[in-house]
Amino acid sequence: MRLDLILRAREILTMDPARPTATSVGVIGGRIVGFDGELAGLEAERVLDFGDAVATPGLIDAHCHTAWWGLGLAAVDLSTARGLDDLYGRIAAEVARLDELGDPDAWVHGTGFNQAHHGGGFPDIARLDEITGDRPLYLRHTSGHASITNTATLRLVGALEPGFENPVGGVVVRDGSGAPTGLVEEAAQGLVQALLLPYSRERLVEALDAATSRYAEQGITSFTEAGVGGGWIGHSPVEVAAYQAASERGRLHARAQLMPAIDALRPLEGHAADFHGEGRGAGLDLGIRTGFGDDAVRFGHVKVFLDGSLLGATAAVTEDFCGHANHGNRGYLLDDPETYRERALGAYRAGWPLALHAIGDAAIDLALDIIEEAQDRYGRLDVPCRIEHFAIARPDQVERAGRLGVAVTPQAGFIGSFGEQMADRVGPERRDWLYRGRSVIDAGVILAGSSDLPVADNDLRRGMQSAVDRIADGGAALGPAEAITPEEALRTHTEWAARATGQLADKGTLERGKLADIAVFSASPLTAPSIAGLDIVATVLGGELSHDARS
Structure with missing residues (x-):
């Protein structure tokens, strides 16, 4: 047997407890077939030897806005x-x-x-x-x-x-x-x-090409596009076709998981048994649901916006934002709670796990209520529901999220860029609730790493370092008790991001049978003085180089 590729490095961090490290990995047909001694006597069409560099699973950005x-x-x-x-x-x-x-x-x-x-x-x-x-x-x-x-x-x-x-x-x-x-x-x-949309498919293909080529430079091999096809976040009613076209033309340089905006879903009818005895739900035509697609472009959760932003003081909170201009301001939900409930439950019973944008604690309360009702009425889906951002989370909400088995995507990268600005918004009593890490992990919640690009940049190394040290750019610590370890920070963008997106069977760790998606760092992100100071030497997507800084 002749392999397509053998990749070598000083250390390969697999994130698989059964085989934590290796020095070589073999690839056939874009998937991993073995490590180290399992490759003895085998030759390959290509050998990539990265010397003293350290390889990890390809990085996953679990929430970003690529087309935007x-x-x-x-x-x-x-x-x-x-x-x-x-x-x-x-x-x-x-x-x-x-x-x-x-x-x-x-x-x-x-x-x-x-x-x-x-x-x-x-x-x-x-x-x-x-x-x-x-x-x-x-x-x-x-x-x-x-x-x-x-x-x-x-x-x-x-x-x-x-x-x-x-x-x-x-x-x-x-x-x-x-x-x-x-x-x-x-x-x-x-x-x-409405005056600008829809963008043409060709314009979106160009945008995806430009964006994902830059993703490869950051070691990113997979991303979740947090809202397509509807609402103010979508760019065209046929937006998914642009992702397919980009993939077919070799202009998609990372794997895309797409979240349809709930506004893109339609009422569906079918056999009562298909909708938990209710005969109707909400989804895409023909009953297409999460998981549909291929390794390059696949549907994920359905995206639901519950509230606004922290920087704009439009997030829905239970206590006033701080500052004179915000006196008496508690933000707002973007629609009536009952409307959210009906629409979200309709999508859930049609097979769509929910990704609920909730930044303020009032919005998080509503998100948890909807998820709990959905799971109680219709059972838990194979893919966990998510709360996007989970930005101002009270201690009781962290515990409840763990009990419900949800995934959350707080953006650690915001801590450096916006930490002091966010802390001023919420005041000293709530600042330690912002974009949590340690308490989320300890509560059994899946902590998925994400950039929310373009809100902040997608240098995931910088985000991982912020998750570890929690230092704002001005030098102040933001919730130091929420700091996590370098290994946990790496898992947020590998194993745990794959769990949160329902894709652990194919990515997130380096194991036999999984996709050969690999990020190559200049040194180990587990032991380097600063993860943010590391370089991305190369990125491998399905056994092919999507980025090579050596050339």
Whole structure:
């Protein structure tokens, strides 16, 4: 027998307790066939010898927004702007560029705005109007839960008309006199996006190619796209076709698991036995459900947005956010709890595990209530339900999540980037509840690692280091008792992420029969002084190099 590949390294960390380490691994047909002595006497078409480097299972980003990020790579980058004058200058430069192109109808797009970089201030709509004139403007907040627009855009969406009403789950923010400020929150962003959507399949393929080639540079071999096909998070009603096309053309450089937004689901009817005796549910046509697809593109959970963001103070909490501007503000749910319950239960009984976006503790309460009712009425599915972000989690909620067997995806990478900003939002009594780690693991909850790209970058090494040291960029510790070990941090992006996504049979550990998806680090992430300081030497996807820093 001749192997397709033998990969060698100083140490291969398999994350499999039955065989924790190896120095060589053999591959046939994109899957692992053996290690070390099991390969004795066998030759291979190719040998990849990484010398003193250390290999691990390929990294999994369990919650990110790939199409959104890929599309935003062509927008004005506001994440590095410091001070509103800098922001205005960047917008003016983009307007000048569009003027030179001679397209008077082209929009001004920007991404990555964070008011913390501007002394807590937001752009003045009058100044934006002066710069942009009649060009529509659409600047995405780094959280994704708000946008900044100008008068031209607000006029297009009808927000200036008498009798305009905010959509359910969103707000066009106005000042004390009732004039729009340009800030658009949550589901109200859909009014703007309706003018831009749908993106073409070809444009989405280009975005996925650009995004996932960068994923490979980070050691990422799999990701979960947290919302496609509907709501304000989707980019086209036929968005899944773009992922298939990208895969078929060799332009998808990591494996995609797709979460349909619950808005993309339709009422389904069938035999009563197919829906736990109720005869109806909610899903995709023909009863397609989670797990459908292939190794490159597969359906995962159904995505349900319950509340907003922490940075924007729109997350639903049981106690006020801190700060003068937030006095009396407890955020809000994006719809009525009973509506959420009916829609989520309909999806669950049709076979879809739930991924409930819940940042504030009030939203987490609702998420746990829905999951518990679903499991009590219809039994537990093979794939665990998830709570996305689980950002402000009370101790009782951590215990309850463990009892219900859920998975959670708090973003450890936020601790460095936004730690002090988030702590200011919740105050000293709640700061240790933010984006937990240790207590989640100890309660028996599945802790899955994720970046939430483009809210923060997808340097998962930086995120893993933040999970270990929990130090914000300003130097303050955020919930130091929630620190986890380097091995646990690595498991959040390998074994535990695979469990949370229902894919442990194929990935998450390096074992015979599993996909040959491998990340090669410059040194061991278990013993290095800083995981964030390590380089990604190479990334192997199904036995083929998707990234090689040596060349």
